[in-house]
Amino acid sequence: xxxxxxxxxxxxLLRPWRPEDREPFAALNADPRVMEHFPATLSREESDALAxxxxxxWERDGAGLxxxxxxxxxxxxxPPSGTFTGFTGLLPMKPGFPGSAGWEIxxxxxxxxxxxxxxxxxxxAVRDAAAAAGLETLHSVTSESNAASQGVMRAIGLxxxxxxxxxxxxxxxxxxxxVVYRSPSSIADAEGRRxxxxxxxxxxxxxxxxxxxxxRLGADRETAWGRDPxxxxxxxxxxxxxxxxxxxxxxxxxxADASAPGLCAPVSPLPGPxxxxxxxxxxxxxxxxxxxxxxxxxxxxxxxxxxxxRGGGLGSAFVRWAVExxxxxxxxxxxxxxxxxxxxxxxxxxxxxxxxxHTGFKLQLxxx
Ligand SMILES: CC(C)(COP(=O)(O)OP(=O)(O)OC[C@H]1O[C@@H](n2cnc3c(N)ncnc32)[C@H](O)[C@@H]1OP(=O)(O)O)[C@@H](O)C(=O)NCCC(=O)NCCS
Numbered sequence: 001x002x003x004x005x006x007x008x009x010x011x012x013l014l015r016p017w018r019p020e021d022r023e024p025f026a027a028l029n030a031d032p033r034v035m036e037h038f039p040a041t042l043s044r045e046e047s048d049a050l051a052x053x054x055x056x057x058w059e060r061d062g063a064g065l066x067x068x069x070x071x072x073x074x075x076x077x078x079p080p081s082g083t084f085t086g087f088t089g090l091l092p093m094k095p096g097f098p099g100s101a102g103w104e105i106x107x108x109x110x111x112x113x114x115x116x117x118x119x120x121x122x123x124x125a126v127r128d129a130a131a132a133a134g135l136e137t138l139h140s141v142t143s144e145s146n147a148a149s150q151g152v153m154r155a156i157g158l159x160x161x162x163x164x165x166x167x168x169x170x171x172x173x174x175x176x177x178x179v180v181y182r183s184p185s186s187i188a189d190a191e192g193r194r195x196x197x198x199x200x201x202x203x204x205x206x207x208x209x210x211x212x213x214x215x216r217l218g219a220d221r222e223t224a225w226g227r228d229p230x231x232x233x234x235x236x237x238x239x240x241x242x243x244x245x246x247x248x249x250x251x252x253x254x255x256a257d258a259s260a261p262g263l264c265a266p267v268s269p270l271p272g273p274x275x276x277x278x279x280x281x282x283x284x285x286x287x288x289x290x291x292x293x294x295x296x297x298x299x300x301x302x303x304x305x306x307x308x309x310r311g312g313g314l315g316s317a318f319v320r321w322a323v324e325x326x327x328x329x330x331x332x333x334x335x336x337x338x339x340x341x342x343x344x345x346x347x348x349x350x351x352x353x354x355x356x357x358h359t360g361f362k363l364q365l366x367x368x
Contacts, residue, residue, distance in 0.1 A: 001103075001133045002062035003090065009125045012118060014066035014088060017055055021067050024084045024110070025051055033111050037146040039175060057091065063130075065089035065106065068122055074112060085110045088122035090130060090138075098162045098180050098329040099139045103130070106140065107152060114148070120155040127156050137183045144177040153181040159199045162286065162329060163246020179246065186256055187321050190313030194256035195279055197321055200243075203275040204252055205235055211281050211304040217339060218304075242283065249325075253280035253305075253318060280305040280318055286329065297333040298326035319352050 007014040028034050029042035029050070042050065058064040065087040073081045086109035093104045105126060107119045127138060140158055142149040143166070150160075158181035169176040184198045200208060206225035213222040223231035242248045254276050282303040288296050300322050305315045326334045337360045338345045346356070 001130070001135050003064075003126075003129050003133055007066065007125045007129055008071075009121050011070065011072035012122050012125075013069040013071055014122060014125060015069060016058070017051060017067045021084045022048055022051055028086055028108065028110050031111065034108060037143045037149070037175060039169060054087070061092065063090045063103070065091060066122075066126070068109065070113065074116070079110070079112050085113045085118070088119065089126055093139050094141060096167060097141055097164050097178075099182060100330065101328065102137055102139050103135060104140055105130075105138045105156075107149070119152045123152055123156045137185070140181045141178055143175045144179050145174060150179065150181070157184070158182060159184050160246075161249070185321065187253075187314075187317040189309070189317060195253045195314065196256050197251050197253055197318070200239070200250040200252045200281065201275070202236070202239060202243075204278060205239055207275055207278040208250075208252065208281050209235055211278060211306060212302065214307050215304060217342075247286040249284040249286075251282050251284065251322075252278045253314070255279055278306070279309055280314065282318060282322060284322060284325065286331065292332060295332040296330065297335055298322070298329070298331045300334060300336040315348065316352060319349070323352075
């Protein structure tokens with residue numbers, strides 16, 4: 001992949017680094033506001049060494065962090081047009097993080113330029129240049145505490161994907177916990193109709209419950225959304241617990257072209273944004289473990305494809321997506337259990353390469 005060496009946006013110039021950038025870059029890296037979510041500010045030598053590494057990465061990778069220059073002055077002319085204001089660009093994803101074979105998008109701007117949408121403007125331009133160069137999936141990593149950076153991630157369409165830790169930061173330190181965001185992905189059924197796979201949102205709950213009900217076993221144990229406020233509250237609580245947990249991923253499938261035929265209006269949506277009709281859902285849980293020398297495993301549960309869309313290759317594509325997702329996290333195993341009576345589902349999973357390797361046991365505890 002090769003990125004253009006210069007990108008012009010409405011208010012910014014993303015360009016190669018110049019020797020005169022070093023001084024304002026050092027001032028940026030010495031500013032405690034800029035470095036609030038990093039272990040320490042940088043000395044002049046450390047800042048220059050970082051600039052050297054950025055320039056070397058461009059030579060090596062054909063991509064990297066651009067120097068960002070302001071074309072449009074700030075309010076009252078400060079800072080003036082032409083000011084070096086930080087960096088935005090790509091870097092190879094940090095080793096040891098989920099998705100470490102991929103590319104990360106990052107940014108650091110001077111406080112005099114914050115909250116004007118400039119990081120978002122620069123990052124969108126880099127995202128689009130990367131897509132034009134053939135790179136579809138971007139990652140971005142920051143500490144859990146860095147709301148500003150996560151705001152930029154969401155503004156450019158990335159979704160929270162996984163929790164992680166900065167291994168070099170001591171346990172218990174406020175900066176140890178990290179979040180990894182990633183571009184949403186898409187899959188296609190056997191006829192080539194495309195579906196977006198995205199993280200579930202609260203307003204999707206009525207649709208997710210509809211999919212859970214739309215099933216021979218689910219019909220007896222689920223309650224349609226809106227029928228019983230207590231059941232709704234239980235679904236909502238479970239959703240919040242899943243969504244708050246960085247090792248859980250509740251994925252939903254949404255038709256990429258929502259105007260396409262096949263899906264009708266959603267059922268009784270929650271107040272708030274109108275939720276689209278969903279084509280499928282699945283829950284992924286990442287479990288760290290000591291066995292197999294610390295291997296991580298991903299458990300796939302509650303896989304459902306809308307009954308009107310079954311038999312068209314969508315379920316297979318969805319499970320293959322889950323396997324790829326697990327692989328790119330660095331997990332070593334994907335596992336699932338399927339009710340013993342679901343013999344069709346067992347054939348489905350075996351065709352996708354899953355082996356019936358274990359016998360599962362469950363003890364139902366009932367209503368204690
Ligand atoms: C992260 C950073 C580049 C954001 O720059 P910015 O130009 O202010 O970002 P934008 O104006 O494009 O903000 C986009 C969205 O992010 C969120 N956001 C930005 N700053 C925020 C803050 N201080 N608190 C909460 N949310 C914030 C908002 O949702 C914002 O949209 P809004 O202004 O419409 O509400 C800047 O704060 C920075 O340089 N921080 C220090 C370095 C750093 O932490 N880099 C990232 C390391 S991973």
